[in-house]
Amino acid sequence: MRCDQAGDERAPVSDDGRRGFLKCAAGIAGVAAATGLGGQAAAAAAADRSASGLRENGGLPDKVPFHGRHQAGILTPQQLFAGFVGFDVMAESREALTGLFQKLTTRCQVLTDGVKPLDEQVAAERPTPDSLTITLGVGASLFDDRFGLSGHKPRHLKAMPAFPDDRLEPARCHGDLSLQICAQHPDAIVHVLRDLARETHGLLRPRWRADAFLNPSRPSGSPRTFIGFKDGIVNPDTGSSREMNRLMWVTPPCGEPDWALGGSYQVLRLIRFHIEKWDKVPVARQEQIFGRRKASGAPLDGKQENDPPRYRDDPHGRKIPLDSHIRLANPRTEKTDRSRFLRRSYNYDQGFDQSGRMDLGLVFCGYQQNPERQFATVQRRLRHEPLAKFITPLGGGYFFILPGVRDADDWFGSGLLKKT
Ligand SMILES: C=CC1=C(C)c2cc3[nH]c(cc4nc(cc5[nH]c(cc1n2)c(C)c5CCC(=O)O)C(CCC(=O)O)=C4C)c(C)c3C=C
Ligand SMILES: [Fe+2]
DSSP states (O other), X not given: OOTTOOSOOOSOOOOGGGHHHHHHHHHHHHXXXXXXXXXXXXHHHHHHHIIIIIGGGTTOOSSOOOOSSSOSSSSSOOOSEEEEEEEEEOOOSHHHHHHHHHHHHHHHHHHHHOBOOSOGGGTTSOOBOTTOEEEEEEOGGGGSTTTTOGGXXXXXXXXXXXXXXXXXXXXXXXXXXXXXXXXXXXXXXXXXHHHHHHHTTTTEEEEEEEEEEOOOOSSSSSOBOTTSSBOOOOOOOTTOHXXXXXXXXXXXXXXXXXXXXXXXXXXXXXXXXXXXXXXXXXXXXXXXXXXXXXXXXXXTTOSSTTOOOOGGGOTTOSSSOTTSHHHHHOOOOTTTGGGOOEXXXXXXXXXXXXXXXXXXXXXXXXXXXXTIIIIIHHHHHTTTOGGGGGEEEEEEEEEEEOOOOOSTXXXXXXXXXXXO
16 A cells, blocks of 8 residues: 555554553663664563663663654654744855755754753853753654755645634744754753854854643653643654554555655644643543543543553444544544544643733654645544634644764764765
8 A cells, every 4th residue: 555545444443542551661671762773672672771771761761863764753652842943044055055964964863962051151061961962853844845855855744724613823844854853852942943043154044943842741651731631641652653654654566765764753833732722621521521530641541641542443433432532533443543643732821911811732743654644644534523612723744854974984964965
């Protein structure tokens, strides 16, 4: 089957409920998969790292390997803080663009090895890796006529369209490049941005930025968004390379250019909550809107967070409403199986707006093989969901996450810029 075919699903619907308790191990395996370790070596490395305190760091190594077939920061278990930035490229020639990508490669490699503050008075401090990952994407606009790349655009890359009910602000959308910078402390993200501003001076102009973070698990399990429900409970199995090759990575025969193999599509959506309105809704109604219990995160037909909802036993939606968020987002049928994708979202809080309303919400971040087959299909299913009244998408973009930098001789976009 080609990567863009949505229906005719032959693979069995996988058992999402199993994943929750495997999440930490899957995260570890995910790191191994991302770095090219396979099978027993990965398991041994995972065991080694758990023994050396990996668990205390949320399943994250202090230093996330930079080199690999895929970029870090996708299968990597989520760090606590994230900065998402859209940039325009100011380079004026193909050579300057190549130089920019090479410079970004060097700096990202050095920084993930250990973030060193630029300030002179603290420069003597030992650099700390802080589980930093920097994940680079390219937007459709990079493939215009400036750099001779127009015939080489990834097949499904286009500017993010406005969906019904979106109120997209141009100043918070799109970009030639995207950076997702994730670390265990917010200052690491600022140091990365300062370093890149200095090192790429004149070549990049920021368009928009969203700083975001994970809330702590309360009292346990998946963290909660500001809407109060646990989020990120169900995701594809990052420990399964078969699942990742079906849902995440650009793999043959996707009809994608060769240079793009090993990459992935990133969908970013800055979604504001109308939290004052939401807070007036009784909890029982909120639970119907999501299809899960607010306190435990369990589906309305289950007891625990990781219990899989059993839609087949509830065809009329008496327990889990047919229009609930989880049921529309993932109906768990054979036909909808290939529209699943990996969510890696964070919360934002930007204080109050001019009317005194709280300006907070979600930096929704999804990774997938094909944004039309996956994100957009799910988004269309969610169109008339009751949650839509309480949220407004304001920004974001579609980006293609470049394949990983293989080794010290390789650089971001080498396949694209060398060959074309
Ligand atoms: C188009 C895709 C999605 C958008 C946009 C989206 C927005 C959004 N979601 C929440 C909160 C939750 N989402 C949950 C599950 C969930 N959401 C999507 C997709 C989109 N969400 C998917 C595919 C799923 C998984 C469904 C499943 O497989 O069962 C949940 C439940 C917990 C969980 O599984 O993570 C919550 C809570 C908000 C607040 C929001 C917009 C602001
Ligand atoms: Fe959701």
